[in-house]
Amino acid sequence: MPHALSPSLALLLVIVGVALTYFGAELLIRGAARLARRFGMSPFVIGVTVVAFGTSAPELFASVRASLEGAGELGVGNVVGSNIANICLILGIGALLAPIAVNSLVIKRDAPIMCGISLLAAVTMLDQRITRFDGALLLAGIVAYVCFNYWRGLKDPKTREQALELEHEHGLQLEKNIHPRLLPNLLFTIIGLVGLTGGAALLVDGSVDLARWAGVPEIVIGATIVAFGTSVPELAASIQAARKGHADIAxxxxxxxxxxNLLCVLGAAALARPITVTAHTLKWHLPAMLLVSILIIPIMGSGRRIARVEGTLLLLAYFAYAVGAYVLRLA
Structure with missing residues (x-):
């Protein structure tokens, strides 16, 4: 198959795509959150819906774009790789900056919920095909998850506080700005959506060409380069939170x-177009995601914090995963 782009141009597209998706996500979060506040939505609800969605918007746009172009494996790799990067890179770097104290509820409730959803997503892949029905099931799950977070926020002041602090990490002061201006924030939202759409297109197109030139499956590129690029918003927000002493926000x-990622991004990508899952994904990428998702619980439970040594081990685990993905493919 002829290559549409040279490797250097494909890499440039990936870099520009990452930048556009990052800034597009930030503009979307700011614009949409302030519009929601203007129309009467409470800061807490904005935190568990608009801001939570916005930080996963790069993964969503990139994976749906890849699915529509017939590169569904790249989208799966993006989701699986992003989840591994979130745990190993973001928590690893955060712990290196300062040991992360862990609330007992995170260990008893939030982390097990993530593990359970990871297992649910894995089940949808076992037959090597994520159907539209699977996608609809996953999307129904994200609706239930958002409703659960809303209900939990009404009962748990700590959850409400975390949602508000996450907004502040994205430069939002919604409680002080009760009536944001309509047109500027509508413009921010539109520009953010355009940036996300264009950035996702460049990121996916460049990544597909890189995969062809390197002779590796799209899943490998998706799980490493694309996954790292689309995790930039979470990485930036979490590092900023750790520096300010809000490690629990990270x-x-x-x-x-x-x-x-598992419910909304993977669900939307499968709903857009059914996805074929390769044996390589089932043998390496999916087990790696499940392993780090499960192991993070005892890591957080040891002294109820993630120490610098454990942060270093998480970073090493990510690099071992990334190198292993390429080595196994070459083997």
Missing amino acids: IGNVLGSNVF
Whole structure:
């Protein structure tokens, strides 16, 4: 098959695509959140819906775009790889900056919920095909998850506080700005959507060409380059939170983003077009995601914090996963 782009141009498209999706997501979060506030939505509800969706928007747009172009494996790799990157890279880097204290409810409730949803998503892949019915089931799951978070916020002041702090990490001061202006924030939202759409197109097209030139499956490119690129918003927000001493926000951001990726992103991609899952995914990428999703629970439970040593091990685990993906393919 002839290559449409040279490797250098394909790499440039990936870099520009990552930048556009990052800034597009930030503009979308700011514009949509302020519009929601203008129309009477509470800051807490905005935190568990608009902001949570916005941080996963790059994965969503990239995976749906890949699915529509017939590169569904790239979309699956994006979801699986992003979840691994979120746990290993984001929590690893956060722990290196400062040991992360872990709330007991995270260990007893939030992390097990993420593990359960990871297993549910894995079940949909076992027959090597994610159907539209599977996609609809996953999307129904994200609706239930958002409703659960809303109900939990009404009962748990800590959850409400975390949602508001996550907004502040994205530069939102919604409680102070009760009546945001309509047109500027509508413009932010539109520009953000355009940036996300264009960035996702460049990211997917460049990644597909890179995969062809390198002679590796799209799943490998999706699980490494695309996954890292689309995890930039979560990485930036979590590092900023850790620097400000809000390490619990980094954990909440990671767990919430992983749930959104599996339910919303994978569900939407499958609904757009059924996805074929390769044996390579079932043998390497999916087990790796399940393994880190499960192991993070005892890591967080050891002293109820993620220490610098454990952060280093998480980073090493990610690099071992990425290298293993390429080595196994070459073997």
